[in-house]
Amino acid sequence: MGRVFRRPESFRDVRTEYCPGCGHGIIQRVIAEVVDEMGIRTRTIGLSPVGCAVYLDQYFNFDMVQPAHGRTPAVATGLKRVLPDHIIIGYEGDGGLTAIGIAEVIHAANRGENITMIFVNNAVYGMTGGQMAPTTLIGQKTTTTPMGRDSKRDGYPIRLCELLATVDGTAYLARTTVSSPRNVRKTKKAIRKAIEVQMEGLGFSMVEVLSPCPTNWGLTPVEAMKWIEEEMMTYFPLAELKSPNGRKP
Amino acid sequence: MERVLMKGNEAVGEAAILSGCRYYFGYPITPQNELTAYMARRMPEVGGTFIQAESEIAAINMVYGASAAGERAMTSSSGPGISLKQEGISYLAGAELPCVYVNVMRGGPGLGNIAPAQSDYFQATRGGGHGDYRVIVLAPDSVQEMADLTMLGFYLADKYRNPAMILADALVGQMLEPMELRGPDFPELPPKSWAVGQMNGREQNLITSLFLGGDTLERHNLDLQRKYDSIQKDEVRWEGLLLDDADIAIVAYGMSARVARGAVIQGRARGLKIGLFRPITLWPFPSIMISRLVERVRCILVVEMSLGQMVEDVRLAVNGRCEVHLYARTGGGIPTCEEVLKRVERLL
Numbered sequence: 090m091g092r093v094f095r096r097p098e099s100f101r102d103v104r105t106e107y108c109p110g111c112g113h114g115i116i117q118r119v120i121a122e123v124v125d126e127m128g129i130r131t132r133t134i135g136l137s138p139v140g141c142a143v144y145l146d147q148y149f150n151f152d153m154v155q156p157a158h159g160r161t162p163a164v165a166t167g168l169k170r171v172l173p174d175h176i177i178i179g180y181e182g183d184g185g186l187t188a189i190g191i192a193e194v195i196h197a198a199n200r201g202e203n204i205t206m207i208f209v210n211n212a213v214y215g216m217t218g219g220q221m222a223p224t225t226l227i228g229q230k231t232t233t234t235p236m237g238r239d240s241k242r243d244g245y246p247i248r249l250c251e252l253l254a255t256v257d258g259t260a261y262l263a264r265t266t267v268s269s270p271r272n273v274r275k276t277k278k279a280i281r282k283a284i285e286v287q288m289e290g291l292g293f294s295m296v297e298v299l300s301p302c303p304t305n306w307g308l309t310p311v312e313a314m315k316w317i318e319e320e321m322m323t324y325f326p327l328a329e330l331k332s333p334n335g336r337k338p
Numbered sequence: 339m340e341r342v343l344m345k346g347n348e349a350v351g352e353a354a355i356l357s358g359c360r361y362y363f364g365y366p367i368t369p370q371n372e373l374t375a376y377m378a379r380r381m382p383e384v385g386g387t388f389i390q391a392e393s394e395i396a397a398i399n400m401v402y403g404a405s406a407a408g409e410r411a412m413t414s415s416s417g418p419g420i421s422l423k424q425e426g427i428s429y430l431a432g433a434e435l436p437c438v439y440v441n442v443m444r445g446g447p448g449l450g451n452i453a454p455a456q457s458d459y460f461q462a463t464r465g466g467g468h469g470d471y472r473v474i475v476l477a478p479d480s481v482q483e484m485a486d487l488t489m490l491g492f493y494l495a496d497k498y499r500n501p502a503m504i505l506a507d508a509l510v511g512q513m514l515e516p517m518e519l520r521g522p523d524f525p526e527l528p529p530k531s532w533a534v535g536q537m538n539g540r541e542q543n544l545i546t547s548l549f550l551g552g553d554t555l556e557r558h559n560l561d562l563q564r565k566y567d568s569i570q571k572d573e574v575r576w577e578g579l580l581l582d583d584a585d586i587a588i589v590a591y592g593m594s595a596r597v598a599r600g601a602v603i604q605g606r607a608r609g610l611k612i613g614l615f616r617p618i619t620l621w622p623f624p625s626i627m628i629s630r631l632v633e634r635v636r637c638i639l640v641v642e643m644s645l646g647q648m649v650e651d652v653r654l655a656v657n658g659r660c661e662v663h664l665y666a667r668t669g670g671g672i673p674t675c676e677e678v679l680k681r682v683e684r685l686l
Binding site (some may be wrong): 130131132134137143146149150151152153154155156157160163164165166167168169170171172175192193195196200 | 361363387389391392393395396397399400401402403404405406407408409411425426429433534535536537538542543544545546547548550
């Protein structure tokens with residue numbers, strides 16, 4: 090009988106540092122599978138984020154660059170301008186992309202940089218212990234919103250995909266999740282499409298993935314998946330917000 | 339060689355292109371705008387890339403990316419923008435990525451003004467950003483040196499895998515002078531096998547400034563220190579004028595040195611025994627040479643366009659063995675030869 094499931098070549102044989110029930114491992118495996126399937130491993134450059142996934146460069150088996158918090162789209166710009174035939178995949182969380190690095194992502198998108206950003210939205214700062222992020226839901230308790238996020242004091246959750254959809258340089262924008270096997274498959278499809286858009290030179294592409302953080306949400310892994318579907322998805326609806334016209338999926 | 343009339347800021351740009359720099363990332367700020375405009379025009383002509391970034395922070399991070407991919411890259415700014423770049427410079431230093439960045443100094447603190455100043459000496463020579471690191475700091479005093487030191491900066495940055503800074507000021511940046519555009523003439527450097535991209539047949543290359551766990555960061559920082567030690571040993575540059583029989587040595591860099599040179603020549607005509615010591619590298623600082631000056635001169639007069647910044651390095655070098663005086667202007671004030679000579683006469 091043939092072997093049907095194996096570790097992708099793009100993912101090294103190492104143990105990840107993630108908590109039980111974390112979404113990072115799923116998303117990263119999916120990226121590695123796509124890179125393998127597209128046969129682009131030796132011309133892919135990844136950018137590891139600041140946060141729980143900072144060890145991404147120890148997991149991915151291709152060239153990696155580690156930028157400062159939130160600066161990934163600017164560093165990716167420099168990389169892509171030097172290596173236009175390479176595939177540049179940035180990976181950042183909600184803190185990096187919607188707070189400290191929101192200027193960098195808006196302007197990289199606006200320049201239509203041919204890069205792909207994977208935006209992991211888990212509605213908190215994970216690594217630093219669960220502080221409020223710009224994507225924290227109203228009423229959600231974090232260490233810096235102990236009574237729950239109050240829009241009068243803390244503002245509203247930012248929908249980055251919708252915001253970037255107004256920017257002409259974006260070619261592909263999708264929001265997916267990893268809350269079920271079906272949704273994982275959809276996430277994989279979206280990431281593949283985003284990379285295809287990059288390779289065709291059509292402009293900026295980003296996939297936002299709603300991802301569980303059971304540790305900082307104070308939920309079990311199963312409850313966390315349910316929380317994504319019942320709470321997060323009502324505010325952050327899954328959708329393909331932008332896709333190049335006339336292209337086959 | 340053909341002599342051309344160029345502005346200091348433009349000379350930096352052309353020297354960068356002669357050095358093989360094809361990636362420039364800028365952001366508008368006075369008094370360095372001529373350089374950004376020059377690169378916007380010239381880069382497409384030589385097949386290079388010019389991007390006007392959304393901020394100084396983005397610009398230095400684009401440099402980080404281009405340098406990680408193995409290309410010579412540059413950015414430039416003035417004090418307020420250099421402050422913003424410090425985050426990225428610290429990461430470049432930590433990840434051992436070469437780059438050249440230019441500070442055409444203006445008056446500070448805060449928004450200050452746009453007049454010439456040397457107020458960023460501390461920021462430049464102490465690293466500037468967070469962490470235990472050094473950057474190579476080159477201080478031109480003419481349009482010719484704006485070009486020559488830019489080329490040297492690219493060479494040293496690559497040689498040591500370290501950021502190098504051109505510390506100029508509004509005067510040297512904006513004045514027009516005749517100069518020779520001679521290409522760089524440095525020994526060949528090894529290929530950048532550490533750069534990302536073109537992975538075929540090798541293991542992963544990783545560009546990072548993260549060293550978590552155990553003593554990995556201490557070992558990395560000690561490696562950096564060994565590199566800084568060899569820069570300090572081999573790369574100190576300075577210039578002396580009429581120091582052999584001088585009673586008083588003026589120590590000044592950049593535009594202050596230009597003024598001090600005039601003062602020395604005028605003073606000698608009046609029979610004053612004065613000379614000039616001009617540091618060209620501010621880091622590594624020519625401490626040993628200044629220390630040797632003490633054996634010859636009666637005292638030292640530091641002239642700077644900041645309220646006592648470089649004078650601290652001179653005093654450290656002198657270590658109390660002779661008097662070190664300071665003539666300082668600030669906030670856009672430029673010393674004149676007459677003012678400098680008045681101080682000298684008071685000391686004789």
